[in-house]
Every structure is written in structure tokens, then in C-alpha cells.
Amino acid sequence: MVATRGGSDVLVVGAGLAGLACARDLTRAGLGVRVLEASDGVGGRMRSDRHEGFVIDRGFQVFNTSYPQVRRRLALRALRLRPFTPGVLVHTDDGPLRLSDPTRGPRRLGDLRPGRLAGSRDLAALGVLSARDMLAPARSVKHGHDRTTRTALAAGGFSEEFVERFFRPLLSGVFLEDELETSSRVFHLVWRSMLRGTLCLPTEGIGAVPRLLADGLPAGAVHLDTPVARLTDDGVLLGTGGELAARAVVVATGPGQAAALLPGLEMPEYRTVTTYYHTAPRSPLAEPVLVTDVRRRFLNTCVLSEVVPGYAPGGMALIATSVLGQDHGGREAEVRGALAEAYGTDTGAWQPLTVRTVPDALPAMPPPQPLSRTARVGPRRYVCGDHRATGSVQGALASGARAAREVARDLAAQRLVGG
Known part of the structure; x- marks a missing residue:
């Protein structure tokens, strides 16, 4: 034509x-x-920007390799992807607790010992949920009964305690809402993609x-x-x-x-998210892992320079921390206080680098x-x-x-x- x-x-x-x-x-x-x-x-x-020698994505983002459209359209090797550690590190009142994907290696099985982050009943429910979402045809997920994620998790046999300790902090950062009101169809598709793919970042930024x-x-x-x-x-x-x-x-x-x-x-309706970027003279966590908080003072945090060293100049660490809503006076100090607990370190020497607020970050999906x-x-x-x-x-x-x-x-x- x-x-x-x-x-x-x-x-x-x-x-x-x-x-x-x-x-x-x-x-x-x-x-x-x-x-x-x-x-x-x-x-x-x-988009990504260069700011004082650091790579700053416009709001913290991760890239999932399992999406069908991604695999069909993009030569992933050209992105030079760097992975996050499979799983999540949950900051609790009892200290950091890890929940890893055991399919990524037998050494991660110890994270699933009953009594740590979850009991036997919740671990069994997690195994059933994950096996069904990962192995069943995508059409069975797409055409399933739709309800809120919270209702679906309760029907799946998860205790309220485990939902509050694991799912709610994690999914708040995924869907940018903290009531688990997102469509269960969307949740199952996202859970499937997380199990089947790798969460990572391109070397040159998102x-x-x-x-x-x-x-x-x-x-x-x-x-x-x-x-x-x-x-x-x-x-x-x-x-x-x-x-x-x-x-x-x-x-x-x-x-x-x-x-x-x-x-x-x-x-x-659209969700708003704000990401605070801090620099530190040394990395507070020598691992490219996503950290969540059971008290939900932040959605998630990670040391970006552990995921992609090139995000920060040599000898410096870059930490990204996201919260729901807009930035406001005093919030950075609140976030830094929560990070001191989450990383178990003194954040007094950390420097605020920049703040990125994305007003239309994600559509609501009830x-x-x-x-x-x-x-x-x-x-x-x-x-x-x-x-x-x-x-x-x-x-x-x-x-x-x-x-x-x-x-x-x-x-x-x-x-x-x-x-």
C-alpha cells in the first residue's frame, strides 16, 4: 500500500x-x-535519564522476560539484561525473611522451611497456586472467574497472616494499590509471568x-x-x-x-507512585534482591547498583525506594528511617539524589x-x-x-x- x-x-x-x-x-x-x-x-x-553520573529510570521498574509480546518483538540479548535474585526479601518485625522460587535451584529450598515466613498450610497452598498458574494453559487463567485478588487468595487456602506478611507487601508494589483489590485474573497472569520468566533490568536502563x-x-x-x-x-x-x-x-x-x-x-483511574533515589558510599545489601516491608512504609526497595553496576559511578551505591502517591515534605526522612531498619544500617551518610513521581503509573484494574x-x-x-x-x-x-x-x-x- x-x-x-x-x-x-x-x-x-x-x-x-x-x-x-x-x-x-x-x-x-x-x-x-x-x-x-x-x-x-x-x-x-x-524512560531513563543520566543524572550526576547515575542512571535514573523514571520510576522504579523491572523487566519481565516471559511476556509473550516481549519474546516475540525484542532481541533480548541486545538489552544485556541483568537479573534480580529470584524471590523476595521481606522485612518483618522478626528481621529479614526470604521467600525464594525453589525451581531456580535446590539451594533455595531452605527458604521454604515451615515456620519461617509461612506455615505448612500456606506453603502447600503456595505450591498449588504456583503449579496451576505456571503449568496451566494461559486461556484457562484468562477465562477464569474474576474477583478481587484478596478474595482469590482466601479461596486458595492462604491464611490472613501469610497474605499480610507476603502477598500484600509484594503485590502493593506490583499493582500500586495496597488493598489487594486488583482483578484476580490479572493477578494470576502476573504470577504466571513471574514464575515463568526472569525479573531483570537492561544494562543501559529501562x-x-x-x-x-x-x-x-x-x-x-x-x-x-x-x-x-x-x-x-x-x-x-x-x-x-x-x-x-x-x-x-x-x-x-x-x-x-x-x-x-x-x-x-x-x-x-490511574495509580501514582513516587520513587526516592539515594546514594551511599557502600552498598547496604550485597545482593540484587527486591526488599518489601510488612509494615508497608514503602512498596519496595533495592540496591540498583547491585542489579546493574553501571547504574552508579564506581565506588558508589544507588538505592531506589518506591511509595504510593505523591512526594510531600518530610516523606524522604520517613522513608530513610524505614530503610535504616530494612537494611539494618545507618543511613545518615546517604544522600538524596533525586525523586521521580509518575502520576499515571498504572491503571486501576478491579x-x-x-x-x-x-x-x-x-x-x-x-x-x-x-x-x-x-x-x-x-x-x-x-x-x-x-x-x-x-x-x-x-x-x-x-x-x-x-x-
Whole structure:
């Protein structure tokens, strides 16, 4: 197919994961595509910055290798991934307790001794849950009865004590809500992905992921610093006042801009997360492990420079700690006090490096949660993003793929009708 005279076949507004995936699929389908990005780089919420010699992701993020869309689209070797320790270190009033995945090695079996973090009943329930979610076909999880995660865990035989000590602190950081009200379907799919994949970070920061996707597009397809003011009957009106024509427009922006460009678009509530970055003269924990807190003073914390040494200059440690909601005065001191307990060290010599707040970090996903929704919202107008699927890298990429399929199908039908 040839691009429309004076324009493109498709304009994709937004160069986050969903928009890039959509653009790549449309390009492979033979369509002429332009991606219009308002900021100075690709990635949307998944970007990395250099700050005083440190690599700072825009909010603490992890990368899961098991997502089907990830495995289909990305050459993982190019990302030079560095893994976290499988499992989690839980800070409790009794000290740190570890829960590891025993399938990753027999030496981790000792972490599952009854009476440490969990009793025999909870360990048995955890084994049943994990075996079912890891081994059963994904469609059986997707089509299962949907309820809150808390209700599903209770029905799965877990004690309230174990839920409060393990699941609630861990999943608060995954879903950015601390009441376990997220859809159980989403929980089971995420649990499955965690068991089947490896949690890790690219050597050059999480922003390497969207850059790798963008590298697969034709030269000149992505236009940075190109904000879109509104959609028109023929395409889009740019923030600079110019117009671009296209046979179809896909809105792949964040929720606020998507709602502004597509009035009447139904949007979920979004969760806000703030990440505090501290530097230290030495690492408080010589291991790339995720730490949670049973008192939920923070969502999670980790020594990023233990995961990827290049995140910090030589001789320095970089610690990332995330909390729900916005930053406010005095909160950094509260976080640092909790970290002193969690890491069992004096944090007096730690220096605040920077703070990153992501207002639209993740969509709320209460039950019943649709796992995919149509991209088509009107004639020649489409939308994609994690709010149209699930709040994850998989959801964003899958939503972009669905938008591309619907656009390509509609444009092919128009061509047939038009002769």
C-alpha cells in the first residue's frame, strides 16, 4: 500500500510501548506510518535519564522476560539484561525473611522451611497456586472467574497472616494499590509471568526497551518534539499549527492526553507512585534482591547498583525506594528511617539524589477486568495503551498489536470498497 498523497496511511500519536508496537506492525503490513511524539524521546513512562553520573529510570521498574509480546518483538540479548535474585526479601518485625522460587535451584529450598515466613498450610497452598498458574494453559487463567485478588487468595487456602506478611507487601508494589483489590485474573497472569520468566533490568536502563522497538522502524518514522493539539477530519492539527493528513489516526498517549484528544473516551483511574533515589558510599545489601516491608512504609526497595553496576559511578551505591502517591515534605526522612531498619544500617551518610513521581503509573484494574478491548473508537480513529488491556509491558504491547490489526483490516476493507 502507498501512503496517502500529502500525508500518511496512519499517524500514531505517542511513542510509548503501545504506539511503537502499533507502528511496527503497521509498517510490516506495508502501510506508511508516522509516529508523533510530544517529548524529546521515545518510551513514554518507560524512560531513563543520566543524572550526576547515575542512571535514573523514571520510576522504579523491572523487566519481565516471559511476556509473550516481549519474546516475540525484542532481541533480548541486545538489552544485556541483568537479573534480580529470584524471590523476595521481606522485612518483618522478626528481621529479614526470604521467600525464594525453589525451581531456580535446590539451594533455595531452605527458604521454604515451615515456620519461617509461612506455615505448612500456606506453603502447600503456595505450591498449588504456583503449579496451576505456571503449568496451566494461559486461556484457562484468562477465562477464569474474576474477583478481587484478596478474595482469590482466601479461596486458595492462604491464611490472613501469610497474605499480610507476603502477598500484600509484594503485590502493593506490583499493582500500586495496597488493598489487594486488583482483578484476580490479572493477578494470576502476573504470577504466571513471574514464575515463568526472569525479573531483570537492561544494562543501559529501562529506556533501552522502547529504544530497541523504535530502532525497528524505518528511518524518519518517529518525529520527536511534535505535540498534537487535536484530531481533525483529515488527520491531526499539530501544536505548531501545521496539519498532517492520514487515512487513520491511532492515539497512543498517556491517559490525560488520550482523553483530551478523544472526548468521551472511557478511562480508568490511574495509580501514582513516587520513587526516592539515594546514594551511599557502600552498598547496604550485597545482593540484587527486591526488599518489601510488612509494615508497608514503602512498596519496595533495592540496591540498583547491585542489579546493574553501571547504574552508579564506581565506588558508589544507588538505592531506589518506591511509595504510593505523591512526594510531600518530610516523606524522604520517613522513608530513610524505614530503610535504616530494612537494611539494618545507618543511613545518615546517604544522600538524596533525586525523586521521580509518575502520576499515571498504572491503571486501576478491579474486577471484572477486561484483558483486551477494541482499539476502534470512531471512523478512522483508534486508541491503544495499557488502559485498553492490562497495566503491564505485555498489556501495552498487546494493545498496540490489536490496534494495528484493526487499522490494517479497516484500511484494507476501505481499499476494496473504493476499488
